[in-house]
Amino acid sequence: MKYRALIFMGALLFGRFSMFDSHCHLQDKRIYTHLSCVLEKARLVGVNFMLCCGIREDDWADVAAIGSYRSSVVCAFGIHPWYADSVSSNWDTALEKYLTDNPNAAVGEIGLHYNADRCNDDQQKRVFIRQLDIAQTMKRPVSIHCYKAWGDLIPLLKKRGGLSYGGAIHSYSGPPDLVKQLEDLGCYISFSGSILNKNAKRSHQSLKLVSPDKLLAETDSPDMLPYQCEADFNEPSNLPIIIKKMAEILGESEGNIAALTGDNGRRLFFV
Secondary structure, eight states: OTTHHHHHHHHHHHSSOOEEEEEEOTTSHHHHTTHHHHHHHHHHTTEEEEEEEOOSGGGHHHHHHHHHHOTTEEEEEOOOGGGGGGOOTTHHHHHHHHHHHSTTOEEEEEEEEOOTTTOOHHHHHHHHHHHHHHHHHHTOOEEEEEESOHHHHHHHHHHTTSOTTOEEETTOOSOGGGHHHHHHTTEEEEEOGGGGSTTOHHHHHHHHHSOGGGEEEOOOTTSSOOTTOOSSSOOGGGHHHHHHHHHHHHTOOHHHHHHHHHHHHHHHTTO
16 A cells, blocks of 8 residues: 555654644633643544644643643644734734744744625735745744635745745645645645535545645544534544544545654654
């Protein structure tokens, strides 16, 4: 199988197989109030690393606090496009300070989310581009959110020459024919519990086109509860459910996909 050589190479580099949740929000109040329990449940099922993504200025301190006492958690600080209109006058200086204080942190969750109800596409672009500039200057990977904005995202990344330090397109929902273009621009492609939905055929097609060394898995917890899971909110401990479905679609073993996505996540996010 095309995945096997990369898996064994990863095992030599990292010494063990363990799953990496490449996008979650542990600072969300649904999780933060009982964080130790959530992290222990994740550890018990083999989810040993997580990228915890900030979404606005007032949650960065909580993200940093989680990362400061949990070595399994990689921090990411960023402005989600939903909050592009509410940034402070010195938000970018504050972001640089958090990244300086957390030298292994990524920049995220950042991106573009086009919605007729918001009508702030230009402001989203300004905030997104500034964050890409900061990531480039500080040599950090990024975690990118894109919703109905592929027509702007691809040209924008091309104009910049791609992502010099890599990045993840989180919870990929774009067309299959963009996978190769995104990979050529330095992007890894991450899949969430949405691939368990009955109408997720396009995502299944996209998954089959991702290069083995660019594949990631995520929960996006506490949101994106996998289809037919009964719970009040999503958790990193649900990552094996997503990996099982990915393995089924790819015709691979769960262990292979768990190991592969884990190695890819650690390589991208400096673990």
